[in-house]
Amino acid sequence: MHSLAWQRRSQRMVIHLLLILGSGAMLFPFLWMISTSLKGPDEILSDSLDLIPSSLHWQNYPQAWNAQPFGRYFLNTIFVASVTVACQLFFSSLAAYAFAFFRFPFKSFIFIALLGTMMIPQQALLVPDYVILARLHWLDTYLALIVPWTASVYSVFFFRQFFMTLPKDLFDAAVVDGCSYVGFYFRILMPLSKPPLLTLGIFSFLGSWNAFIWPLIVTNSTHLRVLQVGLAYFLSEAGTEWGLLMAASTFSIVPLVIAYFFVQKKFVQSQAMTGLKE
Secondary structure: OHHHHHHHHHHHHHHHHHHHHHHHHHHHHHHHHHHHHOOOHHHHOOOOOOOOOOOOOOOHHHHHHHHOOHHHHHHHHHHHHHHHHHHHHHHHHHHHHHHHHOOOOOHHHHHHHHHHHHHOOHHHHHHHHHHHHHHOOOOOOHHHHHHHHOOOHHHHHHHHHHHHHOOHHHHHHHHHOOOOHHHHHHHHHHHHOHHHHHHHHHHHHHHHHOOOHHHHHHOOOHHHOOHHHHHHHHHHHHOOOHHHHHHHHHHHHHHHHHHHHHHHHHHHHHHHHOOOOO
16 A cells, blocks of 8 residues: 555656756756846856856846837837737638538638648748739738738637537527627627637737748838847848847746736636537
8 A cells, every 4th residue: 555655656756846847948948048148148048058147237228129120129029919819810710610500601611721721831822922912902901910910710710629629509599589690799699708718819829929021021111110129120231249139038038937927827727627629
């Protein structure tokens, strides 16, 4: 009996040790980035591998912030990400609503064809998407940053799978009681869909916040640059000033870390509550 308990305890200790080592390996680059952002040029270029700087150079942060209009970059990124998330959740949930609750010709074929588009690499769509926006005269506008991402096949699939877990009797009872299709969507379906809304909202916001290639292609004006594009321009201008580079990289990810701590509990709950039904 004691040997079995000791064996289980040893297994848990090994698992926890592996998790701690994995967490340390993942956190080390971030700790190194923060440490380097607080070091002076001489200490950065030295052979020392100390994570704790000998003297804190806080001036790296205001110097990096003032080197580029990062305030404008943050506002652009927050605006584009917020509008993109709102539109994507709305339109994707509407499409999933139709696939989950309505009957119409070729529904299964259309849904499978829609899923098939996920097999196309995003890079293969850059040129045709760019041509379409050029003909619409949307290049170098907020429309080019937002409209192409207002719907997502993955979001449609995710919403549809969640809607399939809801009892169909709920929809039938609402219709019998005189609730319209639009009323069912807003009054019943969306309040029950908080888990997928939160999960997809976080994923969509992260994707929009970290977007680089598409904003770089479709925008030229400085006042339209998002954070990742502005950071790339800053990297090319700062050159080998590693302290400033790491400072800019640090304050570009701090908002995401803070936001995650606020929504961590609800995000884990939403992941546990969201089911996939075939």
